[in-house]
Amino acid sequence: MRGEDLLDEQVYGQARTDQFVHAQARAAGVSRRRFLELAAAGAGAAAIGGLRPRAASAQAPSDLIVKPTPPEFFNELGSNREMRWEVMYSRGYVVPNELFFVRNHSRTARLDAATWRLRVEGSGVEEPREFTYDEILGLPSVSVMRFIECAGNGRSFFEASYGNKAQGGQWKLGAIGVAEWTGVPLREVLDRAGLRRSAQDVMPEGLDELKVRRPMPIAKALADDTLLVYAMNGQTLPMDHGFPLRVLVPGWIGVANIKWVGRIEVSEQPLFSAWNTESYILVGPQYKRNPPAKGPALTHQNVKSAFELPWNGEVLAGRTLLRGRSWSGEGKISKVEVSLDREITWQTARLREPNIPRAWVRWDLDWDAQPGDYSLRARATDERGTRQPVIVPWNDQGYLYGAVVKHPVTVR
Amino acid sequence: MTRRIAVTVPIVAFLAAGALFALARSGAGAPRSVGLIEKEFLFTPKDIVVGMGGIAFVVDNQGEIDHNFVLEAPGGKTVAQIDTIAPGQTGRVTATLPPGTYTMYCSLPGHRDAGMVATLRVGP
Numbered sequence: 001m002r003g004e005d006l007l008d009e010q011v012y013g014q015a016r017t018d019q020f021v022h023a024q025a026r027a028a029g030v031s032r033r034r035f036l037e038l039a040a041a042g043a044g045a046a047a048i049g050g051l052r053p054r055a056a057s058a059q060a061p062s063d064l065i066v067k068p069t070p071p072e073f074f075n076e077l078g079s080n081r082e083m084r085w086e087v088m089y090s091r092g093y094v095v096p097n098e099l100f101f102v103r104n105h106s107r108t109a110r111l112d113a114a115t116w117r118l119r120v121e122g123s124g125v126e127e128p129r130e131f132t133y134d135e136i137l138g139l140p141s142v143s144v145m146r147f148i149e150c151a152g153n154g155r156s157f158f159e160a161s162y163g164n165k166a167q168g169g170q171w172k173l174g175a176i177g178v179a180e181w182t183g184v185p186l187r188e189v190l191d192r193a194g195l196r197r198s199a200q201d202v203m204p205e206g207l208d209e210l211k212v213r214r215p216m217p218i219a220k221a222l223a224d225d226t227l228l229v230y231a232m233n234g235q236t237l238p239m240d241h242g243f244p245l246r247v248l249v250p251g252w253i254g255v256a257n258i259k260w261v262g263r264i265e266v267s268e269q270p271l272f273s274a275w276n277t278e279s280y281i282l283v284g285p286q287y288k289r290n291p292p293a294k295g296p297a298l299t300h301q302n303v304k305s306a307f308e309l310p311w312n313g314e315v316l317a318g319r320t321l322l323r324g325r326s327w328s329g330e331g332k333i334s335k336v337e338v339s340l341d342r343e344i345t346w347q348t349a350r351l352r353e354p355n356i357p358r359a360w361v362r363w364d365l366d367w368d369a370q371p372g373d374y375s376l377r378a379r380a381t382d383e384r385g386t387r388q389p390v391i392v393p394w395n396d397q398g399y400l401y402g403a404v405v406k407h408p409v410t411v412r
Numbered sequence: 413m414t415r416r417i418a419v420t421v422p423i424v425a426f427l428a429a430g431a432l433f434a435l436a437r438s439g440a441g442a443p444r445s446v447g448l449i450e451k452e453f454l455f456t457p458k459d460i461v462v463g464m465g466g467i468a469f470v471v472d473n474q475g476e477i478d479h480n481f482v483l484e485a486p487g488g489k490t491v492a493q494i495d496t497i498a499p500g501q502t503g504r505v506t507a508t509l510p511p512g513t514y515t516m517y518c519s520l521p522g523h524r525d526a527g528m529v530a531t532l533r534v535g536p
Contacts, residue, residue: 064476078499079477105522106452106477167496209453210522274521 066108066239073099082174089308095177097233102240103150106209109260113244124199124266133244143182144225145359147327149301150175151253154401166398173306178359181248183229187222201271204247207262214256215271225250251329251358253298255280284395301329302402303388305378312408315369322367326380327360336363339377369411376407443468451475453526461533468506473497479518486512509534
């Protein structure tokens with residue numbers, strides 16, 4: 001084929017596809033036809049090395065999660081999967097879908113968009129109604145970059161501070177991810193159901209086995225970036241992340257971002273569920289009961305930081321670039337400081353754009369690493385002036401560990 | 413750190429194969445044993461009858477996610493509980509119970525409503 005033929009976009013595309021298929025089939029030791037059959041069946045990635053060899057190397061041991069969660073990308077925590085921070089060192093701003101952490105209260109729901117419906121009802125709307133998937137896709141939509149973070153992210157560090165394990169999965173800091181979320185502002189749907197001015201609370205409910213549901217005030221439901229999401233990082237929302245539709249409640253704790261949403265209750269009265277009265281509340285010596293809840297209900301995520309390094313891993317001696325990310329549920333990050341000498345001195349890290357509120361900022365710092373064992377620290381301050389503290393009060397369920405974390409590494 | 417009404421018994425991991433379903437007397441003086449299986453999202457069996465006195469509850473999580481165990485007396489007071497039973501693990505707790513109808517359930521959010529509840533009838 002002559003080079004000028006490739007200036008035609010269609011010719012160019014077909015030529016490169018043919019070259020790719022030929023090379024992949026040869027590498028896999030199968031015929032071109034067999035390669036295309038496997039790829040069409042969706043088994044190509046798993047069956048053929050070279051396409052996605054790392055991601056396809058291990059499957060979840062059960063049907064709790066749909067996507068592959070290989071140990072080089074994830075720490076397994078029972079039915080949940082924690083992102084390994086070192087995989088983000090060579091990545092951009094968002095966490096790719098295949099690397100995004102998974103926190104399910106039960107199995108990933110397997111739903112059919114053709115039969116799925118979203119029902120909006122309750123005393124807070126005048127015209128209760130249902131929406132089909134296509135109707136949702138046809139509504140005005142926006143895209144935003146925001147984090148979703150489990151309220152228990154960092155829970156394992158309570159044990160280091162207090163000597164006791166808090167209840168729940170012992171996450172380090174990998175129960176967070178930032179993605180580009182595309183969807184319909186929740187208010188667009190509420191308005192179409194005749195939202196009453198007297199509405200107080202809005203409670204999305206999942207179609208999972210437990211019908212996970214948690215309320216939010218009407219003001220949060222009407223925020224510009226509170227969305228009903230159907231796409232994640234430019235792809236159809238994956239099953240593990242809520243297909244066909246999930247809620248995005250920026251800055252709020254992870255459980256508020258209900259997956260597999262099938263019903264939204266809008267009420268003129270305050271709403272409650274087990275997820276804001278029994279769990280996702282603060283119970284501990286410094287917290288009072290808040291009837292009907294056992295303690296204050298959680299709303300915003302707090303300020304945290306993480307290094308893009310393996311936990312208890314190794315770094316080669318010499319000049320290196322330390323990288324990490326910091327985030328806050330209440331705004332942009334204004335400053336990040338790093339200590340390489342157990343908090344004797346602190347250095348200000350360079351913040352790298354973009355720095356998006358309720359997403360995160362990437363940062364880096366030059367380090368002439370000398371051999372030895374280190375306990376690295378990073379502390380961030382957000383635009384409201386909230387800085388990560390040395391210690392946070394105990395709570396039984398281990399939520400919102402926002403204190404500075406001691407990250408162990410060895411330089412060799 | 414926890415605000416528990418009843419004594420919380422640490423999880424005792426032991427071989428789960430052949431977990432007890434039926435009630436059994438272990439001999440004079442030994443507590444009766446009640447075997448329960450927890451799975452998403454069921455308790456098996458759903459209805460148990462046992463004589464009053466000391467009862468050892470053996471709760472086997474054969475599911476894939478964490479569960480717990482709460483024993484509630486008539487009137488709603490919690491009289492025994494096991495905090496967390498991980499998949500594949502077994503929890504044990506003993507309680508001395510007067511006659512009455514008790515409720516056993518998993519108190520993790522949504523689990524009871526999804527079916528993880530059973531009845532214990534303690535006779536004279």
